[in-house]
Amino acid sequence: MATVTDQPQRRAPRPRADAVRNRERIVAAAVELIVEHGTELPLDEVARRAGVGNATLYRNFKDRGELMRHVVLTVTDRISAHAEQGLAAVEADEADSFGALRTFVHAAADERIGALCPILHATFEHAHPDVVAARDRLTVAVEGLIARARATGQLRSDVGVGDLMVALSQLTRPLPGTGCMDFDRFVHRHLQLFLDGLMTPARSELPGEAATLEALRQE
Amino acid sequence: MATVTDQPQRRAPRPRADAVRNRERIVAAAVELIVEHGTELPLDEVARRAGVGNATLYRNFKDRGELMRHVVLTVTDRISAHAEQGLAAVEADEADSFGALRTFVHAAADERIGALCPILHATFEHAHPDVVAARDRLTVAVEGLIARARATGQLRSDVGVGDLMVALSQLTRPLPGTGCMDFDRFVHRHLQLFLDGLMTPARSELPGEAATLEALRQE
Amino acid sequence: MATVTDQPQRRAPRPRADAVRNRERIVAAAVELIVEHGTELPLDEVARRAGVGNATLYRNFKDRGELMRHVVLTVTDRISAHAEQGLAAVEADEADSFGALRTFVHAAADERIGALCPILHATFEHAHPDVVAARDRLTVAVEGLIARARATGQLRSDVGVGDLMVALSQLTRPLPGTGCMDFDRFVHRHLQLFLDGLMTPARSELPGEAATLEALRQE
Amino acid sequence: MATVTDQPQRRAPRPRADAVRNRERIVAAAVELIVEHGTELPLDEVARRAGVGNATLYRNFKDRGELMRHVVLTVTDRISAHAEQGLAAVEADEADSFGALRTFVHAAADERIGALCPILHATFEHAHPDVVAARDRLTVAVEGLIARARATGQLRSDVGVGDLMVALSQLTRPLPGTGCMDFDRFVHRHLQLFLDGLMTPARSELPGEAATLEALRQE
DNA sequence: AATGAATGAGTATTCATTCAT
DNA sequence: CATGAATGAATACTCATTCAT
Numbered sequence: 079m080a081t082v083t084d085q086p087q088r089r090a091p092r093p094r095a096d097a098v099r100n101r102e103r104i105v106a107a108a109v110e111l112i113v114e115h116g117t118e119l120p121l122d123e124v125a126r127r128a129g130v131g132n133a134t135l136y137r138n139f140k141d142r143g144e145l146m147r148h149v150v151l152t153v154t155d156r157i158s159a160h161a162e163q164g165l166a167a168v169e170a171d172e173a174d175s176f177g178a179l180r181t182f183v184h185a186a187a188d189e190r191i192g193a194l195c196p197i198l199h200a201t202f203e204h205a206h207p208d209v210v211a212a213r214d215r216l217t218v219a220v221e222g223l224i225a226r227a228r229a230t231g232q233l234r235s236d237v238g239v240g241d242l243m244v245a246l247s248q249l250t251r252p253l254p255g256t257g258c259m260d261f262d263r264f265v266h267r268h269l270q271l272f273l274d275g276l277m278t279p280a281r282s283e284l285p286g287e288a289a290t291l292e293a294l295r296q297e
Numbered sequence: 298m299a300t301v302t303d304q305p306q307r308r309a310p311r312p313r314a315d316a317v318r319n320r321e322r323i324v325a326a327a328v329e330l331i332v333e334h335g336t337e338l339p340l341d342e343v344a345r346r347a348g349v350g351n352a353t354l355y356r357n358f359k360d361r362g363e364l365m366r367h368v369v370l371t372v373t374d375r376i377s378a379h380a381e382q383g384l385a386a387v388e389a390d391e392a393d394s395f396g397a398l399r400t401f402v403h404a405a406a407d408e409r410i411g412a413l414c415p416i417l418h419a420t421f422e423h424a425h426p427d428v429v430a431a432r433d434r435l436t437v438a439v440e441g442l443i444a445r446a447r448a449t450g451q452l453r454s455d456v457g458v459g460d461l462m463v464a465l466s467q468l469t470r471p472l473p474g475t476g477c478m479d480f481d482r483f484v485h486r487h488l489q490l491f492l493d494g495l496m497t498p499a500r501s502e503l504p505g506e507a508a509t510l511e512a513l514r515q516e
Numbered sequence: 517m518a519t520v521t522d523q524p525q526r527r528a529p530r531p532r533a534d535a536v537r538n539r540e541r542i543v544a545a546a547v548e549l550i551v552e553h554g555t556e557l558p559l560d561e562v563a564r565r566a567g568v569g570n571a572t573l574y575r576n577f578k579d580r581g582e583l584m585r586h587v588v589l590t591v592t593d594r595i596s597a598h599a600e601q602g603l604a605a606v607e608a609d610e611a612d613s614f615g616a617l618r619t620f621v622h623a624a625a626d627e628r629i630g631a632l633c634p635i636l637h638a639t640f641e642h643a644h645p646d647v648v649a650a651r652d653r654l655t656v657a658v659e660g661l662i663a664r665a666r667a668t669g670q671l672r673s674d675v676g677v678g679d680l681m682v683a684l685s686q687l688t689r690p691l692p693g694t695g696c697m698d699f700d701r702f703v704h705r706h707l708q709l710f711l712d713g714l715m716t717p718a719r720s721e722l723p724g725e726a727a728t729l730e731a732l733r734q735e
Numbered sequence: 736m737a738t739v740t741d742q743p744q745r746r747a748p749r750p751r752a753d754a755v756r757n758r759e760r761i762v763a764a765a766v767e768l769i770v771e772h773g774t775e776l777p778l779d780e781v782a783r784r785a786g787v788g789n790a791t792l793y794r795n796f797k798d799r800g801e802l803m804r805h806v807v808l809t810v811t812d813r814i815s816a817h818a819e820q821g822l823a824a825v826e827a828d829e830a831d832s833f834g835a836l837r838t839f840v841h842a843a844a845d846e847r848i849g850a851l852c853p854i855l856h857a858t859f860e861h862a863h864p865d866v867v868a869a870r871d872r873l874t875v876a877v878e879g880l881i882a883r884a885r886a887t888g889q890l891r892s893d894v895g896v897g898d899l900m901v902a903l904s905q906l907t908r909p910l911p912g913t914g915c916m917d918f919d920r921f922v923h924r925h926l927q928l929f930l931d932g933l934m935t936p937a938r939s940e941l942p943g944e945a946a947t948l949e950a951l952r953q954e
Numbered sequence: 955a956a957t958g959a960a961t962g963a964g965t966a967t968t969c970a971t972t973c974a975t
Numbered sequence: 976c977a978t979g980a981a982t983g984a985a986t987a988c989t990c991a992t993t994c995a996t
Binding site: 534535538568569570571572575 | 955956957958959
């Protein structure tokens with residue numbers, strides 16, 4: 079039915095079928111390599127891993143910063159989707175709100191949120207519109223989860239979204255030079271322990287003030 | 298002429314007075330820079346910060362690996378001292394055992410345990426005798442603290458020393474390019490939350506198995 | 517059906533209508549960019565300025581050298597036309613012969629004789645038949661102008677066609693990175709001064725020997 | 736007599752005897768290569784020509800721009816010295832003032848003033864204090880020569896220092912890819928002709944306005 | 955025939971490490 | 976001993992040219 083109207087419109091997007099694939103493969107390879115070797119990885123290595131020439135990488139991403147930004151956007155979007163999904167479940171089904179938070183945290187870890195550490199760099203373009211938008215989307219969704227968990231009295235009231243996201247990023251931050259496999263065994267334990275610490279009743283008083291993701295913008 | 302008789306007595310202690318100072322300044326500068334800029338920093342920068350020529354650095358430390366090892370040893374030793382001191386206090390005075398653990402964790406953060414991130418690299422010589430010895434010393438002391446806290450029923454029984462140390466290292470791991478100052482504001486909050494999660498009664502079941510520091514030797 | 521009979525007639529002129537246009541636009545873009553940014557400009561830039569894909573450029577011009585050659589030929593031909601026109605005027609109308617030389621020099625500058633700077637490169641194919649032919653045509657015409665100006669006693673007798681053409685090229689040679697607009701303000705002054713120096717009576721003795729365009733073939 | 740006071744002060748400058756030599760050799764090689772191959776020359780080639788490793792070049796000159804700046808400063812200073820020497824001769828000895836200008840122009844050509852074309856680039860750091868100072872020094876000296884030549888009625892009054900310097904630079908601008916040897920044969924002829932055009936009585940009217948070196952600052 | 959994409963070879967620059975003073 | 980300088984081996988990035996659509 080709708081296909082009739084679709085056909086004439088397809089001319090523009092088509093010729094890039096393989097180019098789009100290359101782009102995706104480059105970002106995927108970059109995520110992998112950031113997880114394995116940290117953010118200082120050689121871009122030629124990314125290109126090789128993606129199975130393309132190095133210049134193809136540069137055709138798609140003007141420089142290292144742009145590639146990093148796309149990695150961040152890609153991973154952030156995936157994680158936002160998890161958060162929104164969890165939030166929808168909680169709102170729709172009256173599900174266990176803290177459980178939704180737990181589920182989200184572990185899912186974010188599996189999505190390699192630790193690879194987002196570049197976003198925490200002072201040198202990273204925190205002000206780029208796309209980055210701001212992605213961060214805002216994630217913040218909104220996670221704040222929703224947090225508000226729900228707080229509303230049901232399961233989450234202590236003195237923690238902010240930044241506390242959760244920064245600790246989550248740090249605890250899952252990849253170990254350079256490793257396949258990460260061994261490390262994964264421990265990470266979910268640490269997350270679980272941290273989540274336990276977020277529950278009510280609060281067992282200690284927190285120093286400082288609640289962090290926000292915006293506050294990480296350096297300078 | 299009378300001074301001649303003095304000279305032989307000076308042999309042992311004197312010749313290294315400033316050399317020792319140089320060594321210490323180099324390690325101190327390295328710790329600072331690792332905390333500020335991560336482990337990939339230029340060694341010339343370390344030398345400059347230490348106020349010595351770069352060749353002096355290489356005279357004292359054969360290569361980057363050796364310098365990193367000494368950084369790790371220095372920081373580990375300081376942290377071990379804190380752990381042992383806490384343990385002694387607990388054993389002597391029947392003090393609050395979980396409180397001792399808390400005190401130790403925050404002290405380790407202030408001692409820049411985050412500078413131990415080189416130990417997280419696969420390329421680091423985890424098997425070097427000095428490193429093994431330092432790690433063992435720290436492990437013993439922290440295990441003592443853990444045993445005490447467990448004995449008084451305040452620490453949940455399903456966490457190992459590795460869980461504590463790895464999570465502690467990760468949560469305090471510096472963000473490259475950061476003056477770290479802003480970050481410090483949050484770190485103690487995260488540690489406090491994590492510590493809350495370590496208390497009894499356990500609020501969740503932990504996946505995987507307890508980590509040990511030895512297990513961090515990758516590959 | 518009747519239209520079928522029309523088709524055979526179209527063979528010769530039609531198939532190249534837009535192709536010819538493309539060729540011209542590419543050369544024009546190249547001239548512009550050489551004037552603005554020197555000869556080291558990226559060919560992709562030329563294609564973009566011409567509004568065609570880069571591959572189209574390569575379909576028309578095998579490589580950089582061939583494009584440069586066509587630029588040189590195009591510009592040279594235009595300048596030859598000016599010279600021949602000036603010569604015709606002088607011969608027909610007994611006009612002011614040195615004035616014709618002046619007019620030619622400024623016209624050549626406006627035709628962007630500075631874009632001939634590729635001809636100044638040692639790597640340029642000075643011996644290519646088309647280049648030789650174009651250069652000979654220009655040389656003949658300019659020599660005619662010079663002969664006339666000399667015959668009327670206005671042009672000093674110790675300067676050759678090469679002196680004129682090389683100095684003219686150099687004085688109008690574009691400065692890379694410049695929009696050239698500002699530079700244009702000065703160029704005609706310098707040309708005027710140089711032309712004044714060509715007039716009789718000679719005010720100095722010239723060192724070396726008269727240059728010829730052929731002598732620019734380096735090595 | 737003065738040597739007594741000199742001896743104790745010599746300690747500082749000594750240890751760099753060879754380093755200073757390297758620096759000079761790098762600049763000299765850069766001038767040579769700019770003359771031969773233009774400003775886009777590979778820096779590795781400069782290092783090789785200077786007989787040092789490429790990193791030595793970068794130790795001495797942070798980047799391409801800094802090397803270029805020092806080339807410009809070096810050449811400009813040498814040329815300024817010529818101009819000042821000529822000016823001193825004219826002022827002291829009542830020598831032929833236009834002859835002094837001629838002598839200066841040919842000397843500047845031999846000092847490769849044509850290699851200064853980078854100074855005319857829009858991308859060059861025209862505002863750098865050292866460049867400004869060097870340009871001012873040169874401008875002052877040449878303006879002195881011009882004023883003298885004008886005062887004696889030999890130089891036409893409608894040309895500015897910028898007219899002279901830009902035309903001089905352009906006429907002596909090296910031909911990329913050549914040993915320049917052949918070209919040198921012609922350059923002094925063109926300069927001589929241009930200089931003739933500068934003499935009184937003026938043989939034509941000049942369009943536009945007198946250029947200044949400052950006006951070449953792009954944008 | 956025309957295009958956008960892909961590629962490899964080249965160039966600038968950085969940094970760990972060694973050498974000469 | 977301590978130092979500044981020198982070096983070669985990376986790595987990021989550009990561009991002429993070729994390929995697939």
